[in-house]
Amino acid sequence: MIDTERLEHKLDDFDPGRRREALDALWRNVESGRETVPEPGGEVNLHAHTFFSYNAYGYSPSGFAWLARKGGLAAAGIVDFDVLDAVEEFLEAGRLIGLRTCASLESRVFVPEFSRFVINSPGEPGVAYHMGVGFPRALSHPFLTEMRSAAEKRTRDMMSRVNVYLDPVALDFNRDVAPLTPRGNATERHLCAAYERKAEEVLPDPARRAAFWRERLGDAPATSTELQGLIRSKTMKKGGVGYVAPDSGSFPEMAKMNRFVIEAGAIPTVAWLDGSSDGERRMEEFVDVAMASGAAALNVIPDRNYGPKLGADKVKALYDVVALAERRGFPVIAGTEMNSPGQKFVDTFDADELKPLAPIFLRGAFIVYAHTALQRECGLGYLSPWAEKSFSSLDAKNRFFEAAGRALRPDAENKLSGVDAGVSPARLLERLQ
Template sequence: MIRSDEAKSLETELNSNDAAIRRRAVDKFAELCRNGEIECTPENFDHNMHCHTCYSYNGYGYSPSYIACLAKRNGWFAAGIVDFDVLDALDEFLSAAAKLNVRASGGVESRAFIQELAHEEINSPGEPGIAYHLGLGFSVSDVPPSQQLFLLEMRRQAHRRTRGIAALVNDFLAPAGLDFTADAVRLTPNANVTERHLCQAYREKAEKLFPTSEARSAFWAAKLGVSPEKAAMLIDTPVELEAAIRSKTMKKGGAGYVAPDPKSFPPIDRMNTFIAASGAIPTIAWLNGFSSGESDPGRLLDLHIAKGAAMLNIVPDRNWNVSDPEKQKKLIHELDRIIAACKERNLPVVAGTEMNAPGQKLVDDFSHPALARHLELFVDGAALLSAHTLLGRLGRGYLSEWAKNSFADTAAKNQFFARFGRLVTPEKFRSLRTWPGSPAEMLALADKL
């Protein structure tokens, strides 16, 4: 069995800033698993289809390679990555997952404008008409030429927004202002700086400027508008300090907050065109059902479906895991409502924790009653997404012409993709050079592998 110091060294290599080191570490991890020197939990129904990586922001600094290894070691049924505005982690993650025989998917998350809800808050608090939205199940990061400009512009717009926030917050947090490149870009592997990176950079800058805890507490007390005692508690807990910085400076009312201009975000129809044309699945991001835009699940889903969405993503932990019993009851009620509405429409559902803030779970507690009753639905969604990712390379993805011509209705299509995804791992998929043409023949063959 691998020694603890060797395991720690391997973990460091898997999260290295050097992609070549990460690739070699994955190969080493795979060999140690095969030799039994790393004990891997038998496959179970745990899964996380919404893991942000270090290419946007991961709360634990995890690379795409590390997330694949995490899934393998813990026996996850499947794993999926999602990054803000870029597909930079996709190829590495799918390659690592294939080496480890982990069902996998990769996607992108951004914000889009929904004209029909222009005056209603949806899933981006305080920002009417603006919706977080996802594309899941990309097979490769090299999107078609017709969509490359859209992907590039997503990156550019995110970069401009974050630079603009930093410029405003720099004045407010002077003298702890940032040199954007030297202080923030260095925290990312490919310059995709997010608000959370900025918060980390501001915390680290203040630590350099004010080396004593007394001076640092005084600085943050003044800037955050809290007592010196509260500031002292915050600097002892970096996670909470960074959250306080973000809340005070970057959220509505903060010095770095810029009210969203619909012109700064693509219309959701255009984003869905990009996603579908790139072989992925336009996916609704659902928050909690409390906003005006999410208050009527049927209306919300029908609007999205009319614009091309074909899947729903939820972050279940925030939909039940709160200390207030009354709020928990309301959250669970809304969770059940949106899932019931999805079932009525044969809309697949995928689940994940995000991992884009320290403290978020690595995997959901699917044993909790609020989630346990939906576990089969979640696993079907993960299986469907894995099958779509594998079959997309053959031109047989979930929204492909092949799929349109092969199934009588969405229910039949969902049943096939979920079944195929449950039966076929990446290793089994590679074991055949060709697959038969009909869904029935494919399932019959998959059942024998």
């Protein structure tokens, strides 16, 4: 008897050995014909967080990979905040189950040239969410150590301030917060979940607990999702007791992060929200600044921010920024985070608003997958010296990496063995097909 549900639950265990054991068992069932998965289709999600930062459904790298393969995604990608803890597991899972994968990192950076403008971190002038996309492997690096340490300090300091306000519902970081994520990389969202749990422990009577939340937050929402969202907005965001406005030293400069991303073999990537801020209304200028230190791709989160219910202005802004990316030769990375309950597993690419852009998102996914495989196996990634000398234009490079991404399947990466920087793009593509 196939116990798929039990194995899928085991995929999200904090023990990596149990996760691998479950994924192996699920794939053996597919190989034996006891379970079927569809052929890859045309949908992608290259922006899912895992439980190494925060996933609202508790998905591990293996858990997300399996569900993406089971769902017929053409490609899947993970993005965790400030850490690369999920990279090796996710890329290995993709190779095992025949899923095109990429692994990325997201953080916040300071952009001195835009210090007067709010960009895409609400209420924080000069601060931008920013990404490195397509890391070929995990690595140790001083920049990563600094990011992890700074993130933990911000979270601990925020918790200390909120503890005073929410007393007697007060947290101990090591006991109540760090265990919520496998390697202790706790975020604001982990704090919110921990405060909800602590309130149930300290105030077990529902009526008293509701009265407490009404007093401290102004409301006592009926659902866990609403309560955690209110805790976050009222205590941790701008105006809340836990919030401290960032300054130029709170986050690394974008140029420094871009240097790290390039050194690590990934692609510095501009993250875009919805075009409504002063900074994002200056996207041509912002992209110029980002490109000066190596940015070469654009990330968007389509359905959540530009769906049919959000109005024509935001849809137009999405089309405008994609057109800008196309003019600059930037691959466009698309996906949904799943960092809040209710978010979709994959964007609705067949919606009228998104359908014309779906081929661009799919092309971006193939480019980043090819980059990941080529950089990991033979150092011939999108920004490698080989790519720099082998293509006469960005358009030629993008066409090659798209074709390579379509041709190269995860279970056939041994085709890259023995390839070196002397190979021509045409010969390499011929070898992959």
